[in-house]
Amino acid sequence: MRTAVKGIALNTFRESARNKVFYLLVFFGVLFALSSKLVSFLTLGDAMKVLKDTGLAAIHFFSALIAVFTGVNLVYKEIEKKTVLNILSKPVSRDQFIFGKFLGLALTMLVALAVMAGIFFVFVALNGGGFDPAIALYFLMLLLELLIIVAISLLFSSFTTPILSFIFTLSLYLIGHVMWTYNEFKVVLKAPLWRGFARFLYYLLPNLAKFNIKNEVVLGTPPGAWTVLLSILYALAYILALLCLTILIFRRREFS
Amino acid sequence: MKALEIKGLRKTFRSNFMLKKYRVLKGIDLEVERGEIYGFLGPNGAGKTTTIKCVLGLLNADGGEVLVEGRPVAAIDSRRCVGFLPENPYFYDYLTARELLTFAASLFDLPPPAVRERIGALLHRVGLSGREDLKLRKYSKGMIQRLGLAQALINDPDLLILDEPFSGLDPIGRKDMRALIFSLREAGKTVFFSSHILQDMEMMVDRVGIILDGVIRRQGKLSELIARSTQYYEVACTGIAEGRLAQIQSNYAVRDGHYVLTLASDADVNLVVESIIHNDGRIIAVTPVKMTLEDIFFSEMRNGQ
Numbered sequence: 001m002r003t004a005v006k007g008i009a010l011n012t013f014r015e016s017a018r019n020k021v022f023y024l025l026v027f028f029g030v031l032f033a034l035s036s037k038l039v040s041f042l043t044l045g046d047a048m049k050v051l052k053d054t055g056l057a058a059i060h061f062f063s064a065l066i067a068v069f070t071g072v073n074l075v076y077k078e079i080e081k082k083t084v085l086n087i088l089s090k091p092v093s094r095d096q097f098i099f100g101k102f103l104g105l106a107l108t109m110l111v112a113l114a115v116m117a118g119i120f121f122v123f124v125a126l127n128g129g130g131f132d133p134a135i136a137l138y139f140l141m142l143l144l145e146l147l148i149i150v151a152i153s154l155l156f157s158s159f160t161t162p163i164l165s166f167i168f169t170l171s172l173y174l175i176g177h178v179m180w181t182y183n184e185f186k187v188v189l190k191a192p193l194w195r196g197f198a199r200f201l202y203y204l205l206p207n208l209a210k211f212n213i214k215n216e217v218v219l220g221t222p223p224g225a226w227t228v229l230l231s232i233l234y235a236l237a238y239i240l241a242l243l244c245l246t247i248l249i250f251r252r253r254e255f256s
Numbered sequence: 257m258k259a260l261e262i263k264g265l266r267k268t269f270r271s272n273f274m275l276k277k278y279r280v281l282k283g284i285d286l287e288v289e290r291g292e293i294y295g296f297l298g299p300n301g302a303g304k305t306t307t308i309k310c311v312l313g314l315l316n317a318d319g320g321e322v323l324v325e326g327r328p329v330a331a332i333d334s335r336r337c338v339g340f341l342p343e344n345p346y347f348y349d350y351l352t353a354r355e356l357l358t359f360a361a362s363l364f365d366l367p368p369p370a371v372r373e374r375i376g377a378l379l380h381r382v383g384l385s386g387r388e389d390l391k392l393r394k395y396s397k398g399m400i401q402r403l404g405l406a407q408a409l410i411n412d413p414d415l416l417i418l419d420e421p422f423s424g425l426d427p428i429g430r431k432d433m434r435a436l437i438f439s440l441r442e443a444g445k446t447v448f449f450s451s452h453i454l455q456d457m458e459m460m461v462d463r464v465g466i467i468l469d470g471v472i473r474r475q476g477k478l479s480e481l482i483a484r485s486t487q488y489y490e491v492a493c494t495g496i497a498e499g500r501l502a503q504i505q506s507n508y509a510v511r512d513g514h515y516v517l518t519l520a521s522d523a524d525v526n527l528v529v530e531s532i533i534h535n536d537g538r539i540i541a542v543t544p545v546k547m548t549l550e551d552i553f554f555s556e557m558r559n560g561q
């Protein structure tokens with residue numbers, strides 16, 4: 001890999017790592033995950049299951065927030081504050097810039113998630129639970145989802161303002177989690193045109209629900225290797241498509 | 257091969273809904289020879305920054321040709337031997353100077369270990385020693401400008417493009433910047449800098465291009481532009497009776513207790529000097545008064561209107 005791409009990626013990571021908001025979100029993620037202990041006191045049933053269920057949900061929510069927040073901000077800031085001029089006036093192509101940005105964001109998400117996951121594992125152990133490989137699998141799938149979110153926010157922030165990118169990305173995130181409604185929707189829609197359109201959207205929009213395996217993990221019925229492999233391939237393909245689109249847009253941009 | 261060659265460069269900006277067009281560059285032609293200091297002079301809004309951004313591929317020109325060291329802008333390698341200092345530069349304020357330069361070096365595929373010493377030397381050269389590890393948010397405007405120059409030099413470029421390098425600098429900073437630019441020429445580099453400050457230009461440049469409203473109006477060796485334009489001669493003298501002087505030349509003034517005569521051509525100088533001496537006068541000075549860059553600049557401005 002070009003040193004330039006590595007440099008951009010590491011600098012992107014460093015920018016997040018020196019941002020207070022980033023720490024705040026990680027902190028809240030951990031805080032809410034730990035407060036699942038409280039919830040487990042207050043609810044009936046298997047305390048450990050409740051602990052895992054609530055804790056993982058908290059981590060999911062806050063890591064997704066970090067993904068949207070960092071993805072939306074970083075590229076826009078670079079253009080708005082004109083630091084991008086210092087990069088693109090050097091022998092760095094637009095493609096390499098976007099690729100480096102994505103890798104840096106991916107690294108940021110990896111580290112943020114690793115911190116939260118690590119603390120969560122210790123927390124579970126302190127509460128008498130053992131190491132559950134299914135939870136590790138949950139985090140892997142969550143990481144894939146975060147990478148997709150980051151790629152989406154990168155796409156939007158390459159041509160619009162942070163506020164709009166934030167709204168768009170968040171909308172796609174929410175839609176991505178209700179994709180299961182498609183099957184029910186399909187039944188309701190009679191006209192073939194509408195069905196075709198719904199089908200088109202189904203394949204176009206990110207199916208993030210695929211990556212949320214919390215219920216299966218908590219209930220002790222994690223998905224099989226084949227399903228996991230398909231999910232990984234789906235994520236990679238989706239990210240690649242998003243990056244290509246972002247690069248196409250970015251290649252035509254002017255910086256004044 | 258020229259260091260920089262621009263032919264017929266055109267650029268139009270459009271307003272958001274494509275309704276309005278702003279023709280900013282209307283066919284820029286200029287050439288920068290290797291090893292010279294080239295001054296790109298023009299008033300605010302003339303199109304200096306726009307031209308520079310087209311040269312660096314940050315803006316897409318509508319038409320025309322730009323060759324950087326013989327290579328077209330579309331090739332990203334055309335920027336490998338170029339250093340650029342933007343107008344009012346801004347750098348990541350969460351980095352230190354050393355970190356920023358390390359990052360800049362990485363963009364030229366120079367890995368950190370290879371440039372450690374070079375970075376120290378560069379920071380020293382621009383007068384930032386001792387501040388290497390301070391976060392840039394604590395830098396003053398002048399310090400940022402110096403750092404901007406350091407990052408432009410990180411790849412030891414053959415061609416330096418500096419957009420308003422003197423802005424934000426105090427007299428010491430300006431002097432340092434001038435010395436640095438001269439030392440770069442000494443080392444065989446080409447320096448292309450934009451400015452609207454005539455004194456900077458007059459003191460430094462080998463050649464100058466004057467841009468007005470998106471067109472290069474005048475380009476040439478500064479010495480030639482100015483030499484071709486001796487306007488008149490001044491003869492200062494004393495000790496002569498005023499009545500006599502008025503007979504020799506009616507066009508005179510009194511300045512610092514001397515008489516100062518204004519003569520249109522060198523042919524008159526001998527005659528007038530002889531008569532003054534003949535009338536017991538003492539010659540103090542004979543000065544050819546040349547056009548300054550300022551005069552040239554304003555005469556172009558007037559012609560444009």
Ligand SMILES: Nc1ncnc2c1ncn2[C@@H]1O[C@H](COP(=O)(O)OP(=O)(O)OP(=O)(O)O)[C@@H](O)[C@H]1O
Pocket residue numbers: 256269270278280298299300301302303304305306307343452
């Ligand atoms: N993105 C843009 N959209 C519309 N007009 C623009 C844009 N960028 C620059 N312009 C216009 O182009 C003209 C030239 O601008 P430019 O920045 O090149 O001037 P300049 O010669 O560098 O001036 P200065 O000495 O003030 O830096 C100005 O009238 C400016 O308003």
Ligand SMILES: [Mg+2]
Pocket residue numbers: 304305306343419
């Ligand atoms: Mg300018």
